[in-house]
Amino acid sequence: MTLTVKALTCDYRSELLGTDASTPKLSWKLESDRRGTMQGAYRIRVTRADDPSAAGPLWDSGKVTSSQSLHIPYAGPPLEPRTRYAYEVKAWDEQGEESPWSASQWWETALLGEPWRAVWITPDPERIDPQGEPAFLLRRGFELKGPVWRARLYATAAGVYEAYVNGRRVGEEWMSPGWTSYNKRHQYQTYEVTDLLVSGPNALGLQLADGWYKGNLAWQDNRNLYGDRRAALLQLHVEHADGSETVIVSDEQWKSETGPIQYAEIYHGETYDARLERPGWSEAGYDDSAWCGTERLDLPYDPLTAQENWATRITERLRPIELLRTPSGETVLDMGQNMVGRIRMRVNAPAGTRIRLQHAEVLDREGNFYIGNLRKARQTVEYIARGSEQGEPESYAPYFTFQGFRYVKVEGYPGQERGADVPLDAFIGEVMHSDMPPTGEFECSHPLVNQLQRNIVWGQRGNFLDVPTDCPQRDERLGWTGDAQVFIRTAVFNYQIGPFFTKWLRDLRADQLPDGGVPHVIPSVIKGHSSAAWGDAATICPWEMYRAYGDTSLLEEQYDSMRAWVAYMRAQGESETLWNTGSHFGDWLGLDAKENSYVGATPRDLIATAFYAHSARLVRDAAVVLCKAEDVRTYGELHHRVVAAFRNEFVTPSGRLAAPTQTAHVLALMFELVEGEGRTRVARELNALVEANKDHLTTGFVGTPYLCLVLSAHGYHATAEKLLLQESYPSWLYSVVKGATTIWEHWDGIKEDGTFWSDAMNSYNHYAYGAIGDWMYRILAGLDMDDEAAEPAWRRLRIAPRLGEGALTHARASLETPYGRAVSAWRIEEGRVQLSAEVPPNATARILLPDARLEDVRESGAPLAETSGVTAVEQTAEGVLIDAGSGAYRFEYLRAISGGVD
Missing domain, CATH: 2.60.120.260 (Galactose-binding domain-like)
Known part of the structure; x- marks a missing residue:
């Protein structure tokens, strides 16, 4: 057996250059060729990397009996400014097998509180x-x-x-x-x-x-x-x-002095006069x-602090796929992908030649260049050539702006005045965003769903440029709190967002109002604050970060902010348990809204009280993690009282919800605001509401993220699957059929007849509805955390795919968890189910083989009784339930005919 320690990180980074953290946290992963490997102990050694003459390590933890391998705080002598530290780790498994020392890794402090000698x-x-x-x-x-x-x-x-x-x-x-x-x-x-x-x-x-x-x-x-x-x-x-x-x-x-950049604005673009270089x-x-x-x-x-977020970098380069001549005579590059970044251009032109690039997301119904949805944002780059006696081409990309675009209108390129084609190879798109390492993948048997997954990822890339923006193209690009909280669970699957949200949540805490209110956008640059479901980013995002990465220090940092937001809600309503005052966005862009309204039909006080209950519960849960016993009681009681107030106000004595909207039913189920027979009835009525709308949704920003989750959880997975696979409006795949390469802000951003929803608010790169990814990964592919185990950071996996009724024949999700790679992949061929699962070392999994009979199951060709790594097996009504340790497993069985077990 071989046990090794790999993938060392310090505060999420493999090489951390410049940190002001006085107690950085160290993590690592194990690699083992034996199933069921758990860590039994570890040892950390830290030295000054820039002082090889130092005798012995700066800090040696000694052998620590613990299975913990995440976020171990440095506990040596105080760190010094501007110093590089090297660290290495060895581990023992639960059987006492000792690994060699890992390869050395490093972090380096920045000024670490040392006074600046420089002046502004x-x-x-x-x-x-x-x-x-x-x-x-x-x-x-x-x-x-x-x-x-x-x-x-x-x-x-x-x-x-x-x-x-x-x-x-x-x-x-x-x-x-x-x-x-x-x-x-x-x-x-x-x-x-x-x-x-x-x-x-x-x-x-x-x-x-x-x-x-x-x-x-x-x-x-x-x-x-x-x-x-x-x-x-x-x-x-x-x-x-x-x-x-x-x-x-x-x-x-x-x-x-000044130079060639004569104008630079984030929304409007840049003007560069190369003659002034x-x-x-x-x-x-x-x-x-x-x-x-x-x-x-x-x-x-x-206010100065060393860089916290992933840096914004160029992460990919795209070539234009086509040169278009529009009906109105415009010359337009098609990049083939709605992207965020800039165009790099090469040109050989006489001095003074002015080339103009304007950026847009879509073409109109006639195929002409469309900029109406940009509102005041010009998204225009101008380059004035310097000329060259040697005839060498000039190369330029803007320095201090970025655009959201698929199409680029080109004017003034040499030869255009004579009707010559613009050379495609003179242009390249440089994709820019916070350089988060990718972590997850999803694919299935449905090509449109696979394109939807790509759209979700591209939407995250485009909108995660230092802050989680709502759109990257128009005169907005703001850190809307509501969008961030509804998408964070999906974001975790696609990329490593630890530093990204750590930085943004610190911004939220800094901008939070003295009374606990939360601005609509972070950083706060517009008027307005404290809408339900938007302000709840203060509680939801820290909790989801803890669940994803297991870092209690961030939860501790944000805890007072979480409590302050709940205190704000508690002070708002006519009673302290019912939030029925204030200004709210409601179920934003819900399709059941009144004419000319952006706000869906679900009562805003219902939404506000539902999120009040949810946030009170999250603060209670955070208090449990942080061992704050008094707060556990306080917020547990508050949560109980708010739930009671919700039922009293919005649920009839017979168990019917007072608001007959999809979103109202979704929130009541998702936040466990109804129970027993009432919950059964609400779920049944939600399903009926969807079926009455011909298996289409009517939800907006608040209801959509949870809709499929609650349907699948309450016995209506077939309906959830129908919702995902709908291709007609309104649906996730409608935009895909219409050629979308990112997620739209509106379900009908482009209508069936090719016209647009509205110039006023119609982004074609707006990631919120991409929150369906969470359901795709966790439910459809079946890769999830086992919430019953109360183990964060994917320490205890739940692999339990929903096979559906034949619309999909395979699905696969993988995730690079903090412990290592996890996979759930299933395929059905001629009634036989193949389910592959990977569990990283130092983690375990509960695996459900849906619709399986115990006697039929084989793992890598052998009966379960002969399978190493499996610690428990149980036949249930849903299928075969298996407890397993780390390792790669391949199960195969004949699916029970009835969709259950006889």
């Missing part, structure tokens, strides 16, 4: 207009005496920036420092720049644009929401081979004598 700087306002549109260029030359051993650049901006060392761009990040409520929390970045520096003359440079800090945000043309002047903060630490150190900081010695501006020896000076800007340092 901005160009001299007497020479460069602080409110002007051109991006700033900042530079400083300096001398290094002696060879460079190690160098780190710590940088951020009031605005968005990119840094240069000796003419070379630093790092692969874009749109840094990301978007936070800058006056409360402001990220800075750490860059490895050792190889960019030389002994002798060097130079630092920085480009700086408005970004989210002072640029146009939301549809109200708001500007300067965090400040009215851009500024930069840089600190370069250079360690020499002789042990000395040189520190170069941003200060009044820096020079400033300043070759060599960030290199040593550049003549900056005519440049302007800089001055210190009095901005705070207290």
Whole structure:
């Protein structure tokens, strides 16, 4: 038997460069060739990676008898700023088998509370207009005496920036420092720049644009929401081979100018005049004598924190699939995919040639370029060629903006005026989003469902650009709380979102109102707060993060925020257990809404009280995890009373819901607000409501995420499956049939006749309805956590696929859990069921073989009694129930004819 330790991470990252965490948390995975492997003990060793002469480890945990392999807090001496630490782990299994030491991994601290020596700087306002549109260029030359051993650049901006060392761009990040409520929390970045520096003359440079800090945000043309002047903060630490150190900081010695970026806005695009380029501006020896000076800007340092989120990067490049000539004569590139990012263009053109790229998501009914749904957002990039005597092509992609688009209208490209085709190979789409590692996959026998899965993933990619936005194309792109909470369970399957939501939840906590209210969007930049189902992101998202990753520290961090939100709800209603006041979005975009209304027919006080009960329960559950016994009692009692108030107000004595809407029934079932015969009746009536609508849904943002889940859970899985597989409006597959490559905001964003729902609010990349992915993975494919075991982070799996009635012949889901790869895959051929399951080491699973008879089941060709790794077997009415340890299993059996067991 071979036991190894692999995939070491520190705070979710394999290599964490620049953290301000004083007690980072270490995790690892096991690999074993034996089924049923569990960890019995571990040992961690931490050393200073940059001090090989140090005697012995900085911290040695010793052998710790524990099965825990996630989020072990560092417990050695206090960490030092700007220091790299190496760590390694060994483990013992439950039988005492010892692994070798793992490969070494590292994390590196950033400033870790060390005072900044740099000051915030901005160009001299007497020479460069602080409110002007051109991006700033900042530079400083300096001398290094002696060879460079190690160098780190710590940088951020009031605005968005990119840094240069000796003419070379630093790092692969874009749109840094990301978007936070800058006056409360402001990220800075750490860059490895050792190889960019030389002994002798060097130079630092920085480009700086408005970004989210002072640029146009939301549809109200708001500007300067965090400040009215851009500024930069840089600190370069250079360690020499002789042990000395040189520190170069941003200060009044820096020079400033403007350059080729004449305009840069997130919504509107960028204008780049290549004739204004300043070759060599960030290199040593550049003549900056005519440049302007800089001055210190009095901005705070207290909000500064090292980068928390995954950096925004270019993760994929797409070639256009077709060049279109529209009926109105436009030249349009079709990228084949609704994407978020930018176009990189190559061109050979005379100086002054102006090329214009405008971006859009769809074409209209006639096939013409359509920008109505962008509202005020222009999504336009302009490039003015510098020309080249040698005839070498120029290459350009915008620096400080991003677009949401599938189609690109091209104007002014050389030759267009003569009717020549634009060369497709001159353009490439660069996909940008927070660079989250992918974790999950889903596929099945239905090609349209597989395309739906791709649309869900692309919707997440496009809208997870530093914050979970509602749409990436129009004049909005805001962190709507409701969208985030309904999608988070699906998001966990697709990508590793630990750092992403950790950062965003800290933003939520920072922007939460003193009375516990939660702004509609985070970061908070519009008026309005505390709608039911939107504000509940304060409780739902921390809890789902805990369930997904098992990190109690984030739950502890957010606990006061969770309690504050429940306290806010408790203070709102006419009684403390019924929330029947306030302004709410209701079942947003529900199809049962009144004419000209966005709000569905489900009473808003019903929705508000249902979420009040749900959030009270989540705070109680969090209190259980955090061992807060008094709060367990307090919120347990509150939850009980709110549920009672809900029943008294919204359920008749005979058990009928007062609101005859799909969403009302969904919430009552999902949040367990009815019980016994009442629950049976509500489920039956929900099914009847769906059938009465010809097996179509009427739900909006609130009801849709839970609709199929509650149908499957209460005996109506066939109805849930019909809902998924509907191709006519309204349904998930309707947009797929219409050619969608992302999730739409409206079920009928494009109507049957090709017309549009509305220009006012019609995004074609709006991930909320992609929450159906949660049901597809957990119920259809059957890969889930066993909630009865109360083990977070997929420690205890439940593999229990729903085979349906023959519409699907196979489905497969896989997930890279915190313990390793988990898989549930089933296939039916000629009545025989094949079910493959993978359980990672240090985890267990409860596996249900649906419609199976115990005597028929074989695992890898052998009877269950001879199967290693299986610890218990039981025949149930649903099928055969198996408890199993880690390993890969392949079950096969003849499906019971009746859909159950005789």
